Amino acid sequence: MAKIIPFPKYKKWGDWMFNPRNLTLQLKPTRNIVYEIDLEDINSCGEMLDVIFQINGKNKNLYGEYVVQDLVNALDDIYSPQANVCSWGASRNFNGSLLVKKYMLELSQ
Numbered sequence: 001m002a003k004i005i006p007f008p009k010y011k012k013w014g015d016w017m018f019n020p021r022n023l024t025l026q027l028k029p030t031r032n033i034v035y036e037i038d039l040e041d042i043n044s045c046g047e048m049l050d051v052i053f054q055i056n057g058k059n060k061n062l063y064g065e066y067v068v069q070d071l072v073n074a075l076d077d078i079y080s081p082q083a084n085v086c087s088w089g090a091s092r093n094f095n096g097s098l099l100v101k102k103y104m105l106e107l108s109q
Helices: 045-056 067-079 096-108
Strands: 011-013 016-019 024-027 035-038
Touching (some): 011 067, 016 067, 045 067, 067 096
Antiparallel strands (some): 011 016, 016 024, 024 035
C-alpha cells in the first residue's frame, strides 16, 4: 500500500501566504504571486529589517494597505523574533532555515 503524504498546510496573513513546499512567503493580492521572500535566507536582524523596509517602500495601492503589518505578523509567527532574533534589543545569532523548518513542523501537527 502506498504511503499517504499529507498535503502541506498553508497559513495566511492578509495577502501573504507561507508556502511549505519551498519555505517562502508569497504575496498574492491577486491570483498571481507579485513578491516572494525566501525565508531560509533571513539569518540576521539586518536581513529581516531589509525585507520589512523593502516592502514598506512598495506602492500600497498595488500591494495593499496592510502589506507591511501582515508581513511583520508573518515574520513574528515564523521566527518568534523576541525569543530568537533580537531579545532585549540585542541581535542574536540564528539560523533562519532551522527556524522556518521548525515552524513548518509545528504547522503539520
